[in-house]
Amino acid sequence: MAAKTERTFIAVKPDGVQRGLMGEIIKRFEQKGFRLVAMKFLQASEDLLKQHYIDLKDRPFYPGLVKYMSSGPVLAMVWEGLNVVKTGRVMLGETNPADSKPGTIRGDFCIEVGRNIIHGSDSVDSANKEISLWFKPEELVCFKSCALDWIYE
Ligand code: IDP
Ligand code: MG
Numbered sequence: 001m002a003a004k005t006e007r008t009f010i011a012v013k014p015d016g017v018q019r020g021l022m023g024e025i026i027k028r029f030e031q032k033g034f035r036l037v038a039m040k041f042l043q044a045s046e047d048l049l050k051q052h053y054i055d056l057k058d059r060p061f062y063p064g065l066v067k068y069m070s071s072g073p074v075l076a077m078v079w080e081g082l083n084v085v086k087t088g089r090v091m092l093g094e095t096n097p098a099d100s101k102p103g104t105i106r107g108d109f110c111i112e113v114g115r116n117i118i119h120g121s122d123s124v125d126s127a128n129k130e131i132s133l134w135f136k137p138e139e140l141v142c143f144k145s146c147a148l149d150w151i152y153e
Pocket of ligand 2: 120122
């Protein structure tokens with residue numbers, strides 16, 4: 001059942017960080033009305049990234065993907081809101097930026113699939129797995145946004 005407390009894991013990848021797009025990406029989720037639950041800026045270990053992308057381990061691009069993701073710091077975030085997993089994916093655009101519409105993050109800011117600047121969970125199940133992989137429970141911040149009654153009817 002859809003809930004206002006649904007959560008998704010969003011990460012600005014090393015290319016998005018290097019290209020100065022962190023603020024723009026945070027801005028889009030914040031302006032949409034989603035609530036920030038957690039955020040950390042870190043150099044992710046290869047082990048963490050291998051685990052994060054474990055479902056893709058047999059794909060030919062997997063080693064390159066892990067190398068790309070560990071090539072610099074990433075901004076890891078948890079965002080909360082009604083249908084945030086599905087809507088977050090719409091805001092990201094398609095996996096391949098070439099198929100992403102203008103107005104989406106990948107459609108507006110990148111060109112190649114191997115440098116597509118942002119990650120977003122693809123289901124509620126994977127969101128929950130990814131959130132627990134990247135964050136400790138005590139790092140998830142609970143508060144009632146004063147805007148809630150102006151965002152939801
Ligand atoms: P997603 O990020 O849109 O969920 P996935 O299929 O889960 O897409 O792939 C994870 C990441 O792996 C992509 O975001 C992209 O960075 C990378 N990737 C996917 N397909 C390719 C490819 O064909 N070549 C290079 N990298 C790829
Ligand atoms: Mg994916």
